[in-house]
């Protein structure tokens with residue numbers, strides 16, 4: 001599959017930023033299977049005991065960069081629930097709200113969908129080591145998949161800014177932890193100092209290919225009924241770029257006939273927010289995410305910690321729960337409902353990106 005720079009359009013290396021500063025991205029897949037055939041194939045594979053197809057990512061392998069099965073490193077990621085939420089609907093004053101809970105992945109965040117593809121691609125290349133900068137979840141996921149592949153993993157994290165649970169995961173999976181003074185952005189700037197390791201941050205185009213599968217999983221689970229809105233918390237903005245790519249490809253393949261509107265919810269307090277997973281000052285995918293928002297009639301908004309925590313409490317009180325950053329999606333739905341962009345009859349999907357146990361300090365639910 002062909003890889004191009006999203007800024008200048010030149011042929012690009014999937015593992016590196018282009019000379020112009022743009023990010024590499026795989027072209028849309030071409031398959032001879034028609035839409036009805038693809039839908040049927042996905043259903044059959046969901047029911048299969050074949051280990052490759054037990055993964056919600058590799059089940060879609062015709063739509064992914066070609067990687068031989070012997071190189072696939074999978075932890076059965078991508079089989080996550082969609083929960084209809086009465087409390088979420090009440091919280092934002094809409095009739096239909098549901099959660100796509102990507103925190104229910106093997107290491108507790110959506111990062112696993114992208115990491116299985118990035119680590120498999122690195123394995124196919126014969127890589128011995130991988131590296132990332134992280135607010136915690138990328139590094140936890142990288143550490144697990146690298147361990148399973150027999151590779152070394154180097155995690156650059158901002159000192160004092162990562163939850164104890166995420167650090168415990170990295171240690172448990174045997175990663176080498178390098179704590180950097182400052183923020184996520186400072187850790188990212190130090191990546192060049194680790195030589196000989198494949199970079200698995202979301203500038204790695206394989207990550208986006210894996211993460212786009214979340215859009216297909218959501219649509220499949222809803223029998224291909226397109227929601228009116230999909231809301232996502234954003235940090236480095238790889239995930240919203242991946243969802244957008246997935247929805248666009250689903251339409252090009254004839255699986256759906258329209259696109260949902262997308263909303264990107266960021267933290268107003270920037271790198272000081274309690275929603276540490278989205279504490280990113282200078283998102284690497286900003287330009288590409290903005291281009292996608294234009295294609296989707298999208299909206300970007302920034303909310304403060306109080307609004308995010310109120311939404312987190314509503315999600316927790318219904319027995320679902322998520323990590324603080326994830327609740328930004330429901331907080332965003334409430335804000336857009338109040339502004340009138342979301343109307344009462346809209347069908348709203350909030351993406352929950354991380355598991356409730358990821359940040360055990362952060363709860364405020366005594367009410």
Ligand SMILES: *Cc1c(COP(=O)(O)O)cnc(C)c1O
Nearest residue numbers: 137235236237238239277353354
């Ligand atoms: C990584 C992460 C995000 C942000 O995703 P980006 O792709 O960086 O925008 C949001 N929530 C959680 C829980 C995360 O781990």
Ligand SMILES: [Zn+2]
Nearest residue numbers: 005008018020
């Ligand atoms: Zn370029």
